[in-house]
Amino acid sequence: MVHEVKKEYIIAVKNLKARALTRLECYEEALQLFTDNQISINVQVQLNPLDFTIRILSNSYESLCHYYLGDEGKAVELARSTVDQLHHMPYSSFYHFAKEVLMEVTN
Secondary structure: OHHHHHHHHHHHHHHHHHHHHHHOOOHHHHHHHHHHOOOOOOOOOOOOHHHHHHHHHHHHHHHHHHHHOOOHHHHHHHHHHHHHHHOOOOOOHHHHHHHHHHHHHHO
16 A cells, blocks of 8 residues: 555656656657656546646646647647546636647647
8 A cells, every 4th residue: 555655656746747847848758757657547536626637737738748749639639638627627727728738739
């Protein structure tokens, strides 16, 4: 149990690093971290809306990586999925960021 929790924390930290690398335009390195450290959401665990949103928002960052590395199809798929999952939070900054990413990768 302790090992599993530790593993989840390590994945979360690496995911945050990947987000930062995306903002620094280090898309290849960020995408590798996203690929190697996928955040999973256990449907049997009830997450509060903020925890859920923070986990889902990683897909928007990963979408940007795919877009700038030339995989527009995957970028649109991830961005659209993120917006679809966050549509119930239309007034949050997280939702607005996801929408901005979707607009960026579809233009």
